[in-house]
Amino acid sequence: MNEPVARVLPLLSVPHLDRLFDYRVPHELYDTAQPGVRVRVRFSGRLVDAILIERRRSTDYAGQLKPIERVVSPIPVVPEYLWRMVGHLAERSAGTRSDIIRSVIPPRHARAEADGLFGGGKPWADLVGSLVPVEECQRTSMADATAAWSAFRFGPELVRAAVEGRHPRASVLTPPGLDPAELVAALAAATAWGEGGVLVLAPTNRAVHAVVAALRRWLSAAQITQMTAAESPATRYRRYLAIVQGQARVVVGTRSAMLLPVAKLRLVVVLGEGDDNLVDPRAPYLHAREVAMHRAEAQEAGLVFTGVHRSAELQQWVEQGRLHTVGPTAEELRRRMPLIRAVGDSEVAQAAEATTAGSGRIPHVAFTAIRSALQAGSPALIQVPRRGYAPALACSACRAPARCRACNGPLELRGQEDSPAVPTCRWCGRPDPAFRCGDCGYRGVRMTVLGHDRTAEELGRAFPGIPVVRSSADRIVDSVRRRPEIVVATPGAEPRVAEGLYGAAVLLDPWLPLGRQDLRAGESALRQWMEAAALVSPRADGGCVVLAGEPHHAAVQQLIRWDPLGAARRELANRREAQFPPAVTVAAVDGTAQSVQELLQCWEAPPEAQVLGPVPLPAGVRLPAGLTPTHADQARRAIIRVPHAHAHALGTSLRTAQNVRQIQHAAAPLRVVMDPVRIG
Structure with a gap:
């Protein structure tokens, strides 16, 4: 391979360094330094972790390139489609790609990597752990899923579309007395036995455990990959390797699992999409609901939201034709x-x-x-x-x-x-x-x-x-x-x-x-x-x-x-009458009066942008990092809203403004949140 230049992304939470840098690939690393692997590079005089994004024959840099110090692991942990998704979300959310990547990929654990894949690397279907033929598992799961969804209008049609890979998009309203975990598990199992990848997102560990317990009716424990913050670092990393290498087909997790690179993704399910627990409290404050919709559209996968209630965001998607309503029959309700x-x-x-x-x-x-x-x-x-x-x-x-x-x-x-x-x-x-x-x-x-x-x-x-x-x-x-x-x-x-x-x-x-x-x-x-x-x-x-x-x-x-x-x-x-989300796209800029003003001075406003405030930070909203409760009276919030057509431009302009502010060494506390859950 005659591509001696590697373009890498240093994993640094610094806005103005969120770009690719060129490094030289030493001859002894030619085979292992492949796109997607984690490497160590010397950056600004110190060793830092980085992700190798691509290899090139030449570089635009005029000076002498520094060499990659070492390859942390030869296993690619960032597939190409995950990198594209991370880039889009970073621009849309005015965040940095390194922050998003760190939230997806667990820290490397050498012992877990040495243990290898589960079951000695067997394919997912062979991990069933029983003498029941795969064909019978497929028939049983399909029949049970159809029966479970028969109480819903268009329920059986939704199951068939998901299993056959026709990427259905639905907002499912469940009636009282029906366990949503059982309903979701039946659909997920049927889709998985139909040779499709499934990602189930739940707001709490309790909900994750309920779905996992319900899945055990059709799948073995080894066929279910659970990803929550409760797992040990070794367990999380080993399961991530199973996901990225295509062995894991059914993944159930909390909000931290929303970007896991499930292979051959055919269905994404989100339980209780209105729950605030589905919002990542760390920058760039991604919401699992928005990420799920983006993944479904970008990867041509099915998408199902379930719950007894529907948010205004989902209602807007329904009215736009991006989702269809599936509810119980009148008799069942x-x-x-x-x-x-x-x-x-x-x-x-x-x-x-x-x-x-x-x-x-x-x-x-x-x-x-x-x-x-x-x-x-x-x-x-x-x-x-x-x-x-x-x-x-x-x-x-x-x-x-x-x-x-x-x-x-x-x-x-x-x-x-x-x-x-x-x-x-x-x-x-x-x-x-x-x-x-x-x-x-x-x-x-x-x-x-x-x-x-x-x-x-x-x-x-x-x-x-x-x-x-x-x-x-x-x-x-x-x-x-x-x-x-x-x-x-x-x-x-x-x-x-x-x-x-x-x-x-x-x-x-x-x-x-x-x-x-x-x-x-x-x-x-x-x-x-x-x-x-x-x-x-x-x-x-x-x-x-x-x-x-x-x-x-x-x-x-x-x-x-x-x-x-x-x-x-x-x-x-x-919300439309008041011109608030989801009718428009909104960014909340939180900080002190000084830091908010600094950002607005660096900011290049997109078309039709409207700035409200700054005003005191609404009660109940978490203070930006750097402000203590004793200085809560100094916290301010400015609201910026634009039509949806300029949402991407708003995120990009705020991202650029944060870069400029960082270069100017501004130190006052500041936080930028796109479409925040709490507006005031």
Whole structure:
């Protein structure tokens, strides 16, 4: 091979160095230094990791090229189509290619590489580990998938299209009581036995484990590649090698798996696409939903989104013809629906009055639903929007929010069984046993928001002798048995009932998610309610869902009518009227007043760009790196929006502006996020 020049990408998180550099290939590395391998090069006086992108006969560099120091591994880890995808996403998201590559490829592990592929390198079909012929596995998986999807309009047609490689694109709305993991697993197994690669993305490790467990009905453990942050570095790297070398055909993972180079990709499935966990919290803040759509279109693969709810982004794709709607038949939906009702104004007022008195806040209708479920031998689910005991406090006299005297952070009460609770700062953790209101000087506090611990305490007193299970983000319970017990959970942490459903569900404090200062507040609240209601038994079996809130609110009515389609259409129409995503493309520039101004001065505006702000960073949005909570008042946000036709130009111009700012050695904190989940 007479190509002595290697073009490499140094893996450096520096915007202005996000380009290819030429190096000389020593004669002893001619055979191993192939495109896609990881190499070590000397850059600016130090050894750094890099990816070899291509080999050339000549170079445009006038000086003497430095040699590649060594090839880290002869196994190519960046296929050509992954490199093209990384380049497109970097330009679209105003990020760097090295950041994206590092998020995809696990660090090299020599022992895992020496162990080689699984099963001694056997093909995927031979890893089944049984004496059942492949043809019978194909027939069984296809029949089971067709049966599982027969309750959906065009469901069997979707299965056939995915298995035959006709790349279907669908938004699937699942009815209550149906386990989405079983549905997705059946489709994935049938597609895999049809000799196609499958990538399943789920928002949490719990959802990944549920899909993997369901896949074991049709596939062996060796045929399922699970990729989450819970695996060890050696396991992740060995599984990545199996993926990149084509042995792994079914990959199930969280958001970190969204760019894994699955060979012969035929189907991408995304569960719960509206969940914020599908957004990478690291630059360039990619969303698995957007990456999945790009992959499906670029690699001509099928794409299926599943969930009880639909976001405005998916609704726009449906209206553009990029996705088709697949939902349950009317008979199937009626058969599975629980009774859903909301309490009236009088009961909401009574609950609020009871809360002030400290004796409870659950309306009588909810108590009746819980009691009926327990008497029927089923568990009851109570969804509380906040975890903890009392995560928000206020002055008892003037109702001003209780703040920490050290850092001005919010005070909360943390449930303590052995000692009285003391107001404690959520930011710095300092207790304030001698609280004094900064506005009126009064020393008393009241609980304005109650968490799941306080709710569990109230229910334990109201239903003596009934077990109370608590589940929240910091202590998730995966499943509960079908027996009389009360489950108090925060959104997303609701346990499933083993071999059954809840007899009732009560959705408390709906004003809290609805009142959040966020563009997606109503959409997120409805999704959380629908996901909880989907765990309840049908109305014919006594299943009941009670929302303790105003029944005339639009989101509450959409829940009662079980109208995810209407909710998505209404949300998209509101966004179009306000000119916010997904109707337009938006970039959020976060930092200090100085850093935001520096970027805007370096920025070359694309056509029809509109700059809003800078304004103080919205509450609840994570601070940019370099700003501490004590300096949160310095954080600013500027919103830049353009029509979709100029989205790529916006990402490219912001990427260039960051390069210029880096060259000028600007040090003030700055973060650029394209189409952020939280806008304000």
